[in-house]
Amino acid sequence: MSAARAEHLLIDGRLVPAEGGGTFENTNPATEEVIGVTADGTPGDMDAAIRAARRAFDGTGWSTDPALRVECLRGLQRALVKNAEELRAAMVAELGTPVALTHGAQLDTPVENIGWVADLTESYRWTEDLGPARPYGIASHRSTVREPVGVVGAITPWNFPMQINLAKLVPALAAGCTVVLKPAPDSPWTATLLGRIVAEETDLPPGVLNIVASSRHELGRQLAEDDRVDMVSFTGSTATGRAVMTAAAGNLKKVFLELGGKSALVALDDADLGQVVGNAAFQITTHAGQGCAILTRLLLPRARYEEGVEALVETLRGWPYGDPADPGTLMGPLISERQRERVLGYIATGVREGATAALGGGVPGHLPRGWFVEPTVLTGVDENATVAQEEIFGPVISVLAYDGGDDEAVRMANNSRYGLSGMVVSASAERARAAARRIRAGTVSVNGGIFYGADVPFGGYRQSGIGRESGVAGFEEYLEIKSLAEGV
Structure with a gap:
């Protein structure tokens, strides 16, 4: 070129x-x-x-x-x-x-x-x-x-x-x-x-x-x-x-x-965590998380929180990232040094506000050149914390626990000034659809369905x-x- x-x-x-x-x-x-x-x-x-x-x-x-x-x-x-x-x-x-x-x-x-x-x-x-x-x-x-x-x-x-x-x-x-x-x-x-x-x-x-x-x-x-x-x-x-x-x-x-968006992936209490974790990992690493509709909040029922976090961390621990010209690479760098500093700043803010970086959180040591950030899992995130409310635009997912069943999960998903996308996962398609209909967002996936297509309107609610x-x-x-x- x-x-x-x-x-x-x-x-x-x-x-x-x-x-x-x-x-x-x-x-x-x-x-x-x-x-x-x-x-x-x-x-x-x-x-x-x-x-x-x-x-x-x-x-x-x-x-x-x-x-x-x-x-x-x-x-x-x-x-x-x-x-x-x-x-x-x-x-x-x-x-x-x-x-x-x-x-x-x-x-x-x-x-x-x-x-x-x-x-x-x-x-x-x-x-x-x-x-x-x-x-x-x-x-x-x-x-x-x-x-x-x-x-x-x-x-x-x-x-x-x-x-x-x-x-x-x-x-x-x-x-x-x-x-x-x-x-x-x-x-x-x-x-x-x-x-x-x-x-x-x-x-x-x-x-x-x-x-x-x-x-x-x-x-x-x-x-x-x-x-x-x-x-x-x-x-x-x-x-x-x-x-x-x-x-x-x-x-x-x-x-x-x-x-912008701050979209939620909602796992109902009967969800297949393998499906949930696979979707979450793919979402935040796609183009290094640099997408407005990417699901950057993972909502897990409290009774399955530790199990879900452990599975997500293990999935992302071996995630292939690095040279974008390599066909086996699933995640490349951030677009600029300025963007990398912005993402690292958000991670630091999340930790300062009480979150824990269960995985990642920094610059990968094996990639000394290029504007890379490690796939990062933040746990113990309060639903009103900065990293749960603001668009980070990097490979960072905030994992939140909810109590109170489907109503509480939907309420937390809607606790955002944005409303671009979302996903609901449940063993019951009817239950997942019911929750999806209540999420205030322009596009919502049910059990991993893909909305992207030339014939599908795309856009958001609210801001x-x-x-x-x-x-x-x-x-x-x-x-x-x-x-x-x-x-x-």
Whole structure:
């Protein structure tokens, strides 16, 4: 992978350097080595991208031609499949994600999901006939029309960049919107390589998709504030989501927010602890715990607490982690030194507040380079402790004990300002479903079921966000509803 292949912005259909030629470094978190540079977009570059998107929406037939959009999306999917190995190598290098994950949610699955969105676009009912009526005695024939919202500003995080980039731009483009994508500076190549593929190997019209990478977070604010942008779609922390919402309030543009989580894995008193522990271990080590929907609180009945903790510690003690390029690795590094220090700080806070690190808690001695943290199990955690309430975004699980049966388990699961995900495990599917229905979260797994899929809406309650991504609901986030009434 050469830096030159990944350094350009995509603006108005052309691959261009940043205004003034500025670049910023891209670092491999597993080796701490600089692997190249990326064009460092400026406010002028962002302005040009928004201008191009506005022109493409207002001045071309993109917004009114679903057949063209379907053709372009299928072409994009073919181009991404063709370039999958280059994308895979770039993601492992800049994210530190285990290569095994790129064969699922990090790359292959989101690319495959483009076909589902294209199929939906072809079959979608863009108009609905509501029939005749006589409001106020006036004979009228009513209908509704679904139309694209306009120019979409997409601001994406570093942890699952291809999945989240495509989850925003594909349905937005399918709906007839034009897009300006601002990727996170910690994972720019996933987006800039996408831009190169779009420019060189697809028929997307100029200005329909624009990609502005930058080290400057203020460009996200610029995108959210701009009056020419009709909607902002953001995935990231709840704190930044509040800032995006505030910035977008100036012209009351539509806002989609997919934010943080502190999700609970609830083991009811009849649960198979082997299943519980296997799910818990996989969850907190997936991409080193750097996922918003990861289950980071394990709730065990007090009578089975010690048994559950012992099983979890033994499972994680031999967990394979290290070099993300090794197909046998299940956990890689954290994205940056800054993130590692943040995670270690949370672990220290947990211990200071009374928790015990039953496993891990520090930097692994056998990995002197790279921003790794040991898989960490915190026990004796109070439900209101910092580590039980705040999103850590690292390979750390807090194990809590509950008394009082299913009601108490559900109450503790809901003791959070977030509401993104969850899981309930029980020997009784009916009992697990009943508890799952009472958990205030956007996605809940019952006995290990997987909710992730192109057709499944994803999003959260409370401070985990506003709106849904994926599924028909996610597609319709990028549409407006126009009601028509004709006098007859």
